[in-house]
Amino acid sequence: MNNANRRGFIKGMTTLSMLAAAKCGSAMMPSEQRAYDKYNAMVIPRPDGLLDGEPVLQAPAPDSMGIAFAVTALSNGFVELADNPELKNPQTFMAEGMPLAAIDKRVIRVRLTGLKPGKRYWYRAGAAKLVHPVGYWTKPSETVWSKTHSFVTPGENAPSHFAMMCDTHEEFTQMSRITSLYRKLGVPLVVWNGDIPTSLMNTKDDIVKNYLIPPKNDGYAADTAILLNRGNHDFRGFAANRLGEVMMPRLPSERTMRDIALDRNFAFRMGDVALIGLDTGEDKPDNHPANGGFTQFTPYRRAQTEWLKDQFKRPEIANAPYIVAFTHIPLIELWPGANPGTTLEDYAVWQKECADMWGPILTANGVQLVLAGHIHRYRYDAATPTRSWAEITGGGRGTRTFQTLVECKVEGSELLVRVHNTDTGAIAGEHRFAPRKG
Ligand SMILES: [Fe+2]
Ligand SMILES: [Fe+2]
Structure with a gap:
């Protein structure tokens, strides 16, 4: 409601009160007059x-x-x-x-x-x-x-500053250390890179608790904009497809009719950095019994491939000095024989379908960094002669390693990526990236 409409509504309410006060001289039916009286008396x-x-x-x-x-x-x-x-x-x-x-x-x-x-x-x-x-x-x-x-608001003139948190998995005390830190650092935008719940989302209230009012984290996104990028756990439970009733999808005006179903992918600038959000989906193939025959993650990944190609045709993305892409499941095979997400045994450690479809496009466009989650462990894999992008995975819930906030900021002529260990407050690692050539 804009101001003019709001004034119109208030004017209507005032007229209603006057009508009730006058109670005479109107052409109202007695029953209607009683309705007005009752309305105003309440x-x-x-x-x-x-x-x-x-x-x-x-x-x-x-x-x-x-x-x-x-x-x-x-x-x-x-x-x-x-x-x-x-x-x-x-x-x-x-x-x-x-x-x-x-x-x-x-x-x-x-x-x-x-x-x-x-x-x-x-x-x-x-x-x-x-x-x-x-x-x-x-x-x-x-x-x-x-x-x-x-x-x-984001944009080419916004601060070149953002962060990634991931795999918070309803560990609200651990999460509160992350959300306190990014508020203290003044980070204007945080990508919540998937696996927000652990238990199933079978009711809308399960979604509300996880995303809107996570205990011990009140105000976590009142002054810091959250970019939600789903992980495999965000697709689970019979209410998971109602996520949009709680966490809003992107506006249809941000994409073409061909891509209308891709309502969570994002591509925009934060200062000198272009951020691109890609959704790796579930960690099991569509024909896995767990998916009940009602998922379409492979076609979804394919549709995102066409969307991804087109993003680099946009001048503000093509000309960005730095490009950082986000996926929940890593795109690099983390060790020989690691589960690629295409088998019926266990679950994906990395996402081969996405790596095959998206990896070459990211390299062809000189993307410097992919930020991922899923494995609950901070890990850095450098770029190679045939892959332009490095990959950093963030730490997640649990005690095996530590939770992280991965902070990205352009300082001088570099993109500085600082990995905070939010369990101890220490800096776990720093990585620097030069601007793209071009
Ligand atoms: Fe996770
Ligand atoms: Fe995951």
């Missing part, structure tokens, strides 16, 4: 506790930003957005959906559009509880607002 107590946690910034793009937040009752939701921390002259956006806003009793999703690239904005998210005094006639409560937060 007092809705301020719904404290309506917001369940701080908002989560997501699906960032140079000209848009998604914001989702959890609520405890049927609500409409809003975001007020401004170019100043005092939120003076805000622009108001309503829960997405037209003609009907996506009101919901658990999750509100608001999409901010028409934004400028590389710009800092301030916002607050709010919800109004909806009640029905008369039949379907709907009355909103006073709006309850979050704290004021801020974000920076």
Whole structure:
């Protein structure tokens, strides 16, 4: 809802009150008058506790930003957005959906559009509880607002700074060390590179708990935009295909009709670095019994291959000094005979189908780095004479090794990749990349 529409709605409410106060001189039927009276007489107590946690910034793009937040009752939701921390002259956006806003009793999703690239904005998210005094006639409560937060949109003029976390797997204490660190470092954008749940997502509430309100991590994405790139565990459970009701897909305007199903892939600039998101899918082939005959990961990977080729035709990607691609499952065979994800035994250690389809395209375009997860272990594999890109895998849940935050930042004339051991606070490794030739 823009400001003009909002004013129109408020004007309508005022007119309604006047009509009820006048109670005469109108052509209303008595039954309609009673409905108006009942509507106006209903007092809705301020719904404290309506917001369940701080908002989560997501699906960032140079000209848009998604914001989702959890609520405890049927609500409409809003975001007020401004170019100043005092939120003076805000622009108001309503829960997405037209003609009907996506009101919901658990999750509100608001999409901010028409934004400028590389710009800092301030916002607050709010919800109004909806009640029905008369039949379907709907009355909103006073709006309850979050704290004021801020974000920076991506773009060629944005900071050349971002990070990757992965395989958090519901270990919320370990995760809190990662999310605290990137907030302390002032990282504006974090790729959450898959395997967020461990248990199955059989209900929408399972998804809400994992992605929107992870315990001990309140506000983890209120001032840092999250780019979700799914891992194999993100596809499991009978509600996994409802993820979009909680974590917003990318806008259709970001891709062509051919690629309309590819609503999670991303390619945009953060300053001097182009980020490209690729989805490796499940860690077992489509004909594995676990998949029940209803998955299409091989065609999905093939479709992404065509999408990937086209990204390098975009000037802002082709001209980027640095390109970093993200996959959940690694693209390099980590040891001889490591499971390639194409057999019915065990599960993928690396993803051969994706490596065969995407690897040569990444090399042909001089991509310097692939950031992956899945193996729960920090590992660095350097580029080779026939492969332009190095691969770094991040650490994950558990005690075998350590959790990581992989921070990427352009410093001087290099892309510096700093691997933080978030269990101890130490720096586990540093890697430097020169700009692409071209
Ligand atoms: Fe994992
Ligand atoms: Fe995984």
